[in-house]
Amino acid sequence: MKILKDKVVKLSFVALLITITAAMFYTPTASAHGEKSQAAFMRMRTIHWFDLNWSKEMVPVNDTMTISGKFFVFSGWPETVDKPEVSFLNIGIPGPVFIRAGSWVGGQLVPRSISLELGETYDFKVLLKARRPGDWHVHTMLNVQGGGPIIGPGKWVTITGSMSDFVNNITTLTGETINLETYNLENTYFWHGLWYAIGLSWMFYWIRRPLFIPRSIAVEAGKADTLITATDKKVAMGFLAGSLVLVLVSYSMTEEQYPVTVPLQAGLLRGIKSLDxxxxxxxxxxxxxxxxxxxxxxxxxxxxxNNGDSAIRLGEFQTAGVRFMDSNVAVDDTGYPDDLLAEDGLTVSDNSPLAPGQSRTINVTASDAAWEVYRLADLIYDPDSRFAGLLFFWDESGNRQMTTIDAPLIPTFI
Amino acid sequence: MSASQSAVRSRAEAVKVSRMFDWFILWAVFWVVLGGYHIHYMLTGGDWDFWSDWKDRRLWVTVAPIVAITFPAAVQACLWYRYRLPFGAVVAVLGLLLGEWVNRYLNFWGWTYFPVNFVFPSQLLPSAIALDVILMLTGSMTATAVLGGMAWGLLFYPSNWAVIGPLHVPVEYNGMVMTLADLQGYHYVRTGTPEYIRMVEKGTLRTFGKDVAPVSAFFSAFVSIIIYFLWHFFGRWFSSTEFVKAA
Structure with a gap:
């Protein structure tokens, strides 16, 4: 019986080891950005991204692409998230696989933080230059101080080529053209290497003689003063003087070589122009x-x-980047990410044209697996169970207009 | 061999064992200090040390020396008062910089591909040499705190200028003036580090025109003196030996 028990224990242990080892080999790439984990109400009631366009799906290294579109700063911004008075138009990518060659909101370059107004719509553009080959999920993103990152829809983009070919040439105001990818690198290694060598030589001066036991005995015996000799003091003074001179020389050389320098630039850009x-x-x-x-x-x-002068039909409901469309009214032709697009996800009880001056009560159903996949259904667990989104109507001439909705949401479980 | 007998049989053997003990202890001290100091510096200095576009003339100059003088002061206290060895600050900074460089090269560049010219660590060795030499020449904790702490803070900015100066060359970019360091921060996307959390050029120090760095360095030096005292006592306490009577 004991032998059997031992065998079971031994085999279990081997099985455990095999399982752990096998698990180590399973290392999938973490390519997404936790967009599904962000609280549903934040994605539904803060920034509504629309009319998005990723200009390319495949980009060679050194080539550029743009992400452009609009975002609506929702009027019913939740109280639990700080208002976007200090925000930053970011881009959700796994590290610098692209460089951000430019970003604009309302036509203004925004390398700095910006102040946005609730209820306004802004157009934006981000220019990206491909740097590191691979398949990358590229998201729109707005960081809000006190609110965190608010991530928008993402699309897979492939970068081809070799990162070693990447160059980032910049011309400075002093007229020099440099490759920012490698600029100042040798200088950095040189000074760090030199100072490290000096530090090691100071260490070497002391560790070449007996250290801990004999010195501890001497200190305990009251002979600590004998452990530092006159030569030691001269050498130490030499190190100090040499270090000071080297700091002075390196500082002067840098000043001479780079006579024009300015402090780091920072600040908040106000007055960003919204769309009229x-x-x-x-x-x-x-x-x-x-x-x-x-x-x-x-x-x-x-x-x-309908207070307009042309009959209208409801064609799209959009929330948290997920687009529920009625294909009888509108079809997406922008190459919007499939997982965020429900081409026939919008059902309207009566979607016949609504004549000018008329009013109608309709039942609208927005259904798609995206509710679950994108964890928007988690809204029912939020502290403020409200939903919000954009409704797009089309008139007879194909003109589109946008309205927003914001209301409580009641879950039903049966 | 009884407990009263020596473990070595000759003076030559004793010297050999002693030296071996030296290497073991030095090796252990180096790595333990590297680990502790590195974590401490990353948690307190953090972004100011990580990115070139955080290395400004106000806050980086102020914060980095203050949070960096801690372990050198403590290691000095141990090595000087117990062994009269004046390399506590240098060994601590050598450890820190090795750890930082391994981190920057393998993690920042190797894993996430931020260029090294954007993520190099701050230079602390000239300050550390000054701290060690002042301790050795004066033999006094008070003098080292005052003179050494002052030197530590004041030497920091000029020691780093050779590396950060070239990154402060201005560039006109789409109609805005930026330094090359600013441009690095803008180009090399940090999803988790939006521009507004970059703490540079903030504060009310506006009456000195463009000559802010020396004032910040003096303030940093004053605070470094206080932090030196504090951490020196941590080091003394940590390296003290207490014997207790058996029950």
């Missing part, structure tokens, strides 16, 4: 909204009033 959009002629009132957990569908009862 015409006031919508459609008004929408949310009568009620429920999320049916088993069906992964959100149902809304909306009263829509």
């Amino acid at each position: 959009l015409p006031a919508p002629t459609v008004s929408v009132k949310v009568e009620d909204a429920t999320y049916r957990v088993p069906g992964r569908a959100m149902q809304m009862t909306l009263t829509v009033t």
Whole structure:
């Protein structure tokens, strides 16, 4: 019996080792940015990204691509997130696989933080230059001070070529053209190497003689003063004087070689120009909204009033970057990421053209696996169970107008 | 062999064992200090030491020396008062810089591909040599704290200028003036480090025009004196030996 027990223990141990070893070999690349983990209400009620365009899906090293589009700073910004008074237009990529060659909001270059207004829509563009080959998930992203990163939709982009070919040439105001990828590198290694060698030589001076036991005995015996000789003091003074001279020389040489330098630049850019959009002629009132957990569908009862002069139809509901569309009204032709696009995810009880001056109450269902995949269904666990999104209507001439909705959401579990 | 007998049989053997003990202890001290000092410096100096676009003339000059004088003061206290060895600051900084360079090269460059010219560590060795030599020449903790702490803070900026100066050359970029260091921070995307958390050029020190670095360095030096005292006592306490009577 004991032999059997021992064998079971031994085999179990071997199995455990094999499992652990096998697990070590499974190391998938972490390419995404935790966008699905971000609280659903933050993605639904802060920044609404739309009209996004990734200019390329495959980029060779040194070539550029842009991400452009618009974002609406939601009027019903949640109280638990600081307002975007200090924000930064970032880009969600796994490290500097691209360099950010430029970024603009409202036509203004934004290398610094910016101040945004609630209820305004801004256009933006980010220019990226490919640096490191691979398949990368490239997200739009806005950092908000006190609110954290608010990540937008992401799309896979492939960079081809070799990183060793990457160059980042910049011309300074002193007229010199440098490659920022390698600029100042040898100088950095030289000075760090030189000072490290000097530090080691100071150490070497002391460690070439007996250290701890004999010196401890001498100190305990009250003979500590005998351990530092006159030569030691001269050598130490030499090291100190030499170090001071070297610091002075290196400083002077740098000043001579780079006579024009300026301090680091920082600050907040205010007055960013928002888009001057015409006031919508459609008004929408949310009568009620429920999320049916088993069906992964959100149902809304909306009263829509057309105050314009052309009949309209509801074509799209967009929230947290997920687009629920009625393909009878509108079709995406921008190459929007598949996982965020429900081409027939929007069902409207009566989507016949709504004539000018008329009002109609409709039932709208937005259903797709994206509710679950993108963890938007977790909204029901948020402390402030409200949802929000953008509704896009199309008139007879194909013109589009946007309205926003913001209302409580009631979950149903049966 | 009884407990009262010596473990060595000759003077030559004793010397050999003693030297071997030296190497063991030195090796252990180096790596232990490297680990502790590195973690401490990354947690307290952090971004100011990581990125060239954080190495400004106000806050980096102030913060980095203050948080960096800690371990050198403690290691000095141990090595000087117990062994009269005046290399506590240098061995600590050698350890720190080795750790930092391994980190910058393998992690920042090797894993995440930030160029090394953007993520090099700050230079502390001239300050450390001054601290050790002043301790050795004066033999006094108070004098080392005052003179050494002052030298530590004041030497920091000029020691680093040879490496950071070239990165402060101005460039016009899409209609804005930036330094090359600013441009590195803008180009090499840090998803988790938005521009607004970059603590540079903040504060109310505006009455000295462009000559801010010396004022910041003096302030840093004054605080370094206080921190030296504090950490010196940590070092003394940590290296003290207490014998207790058996129950």
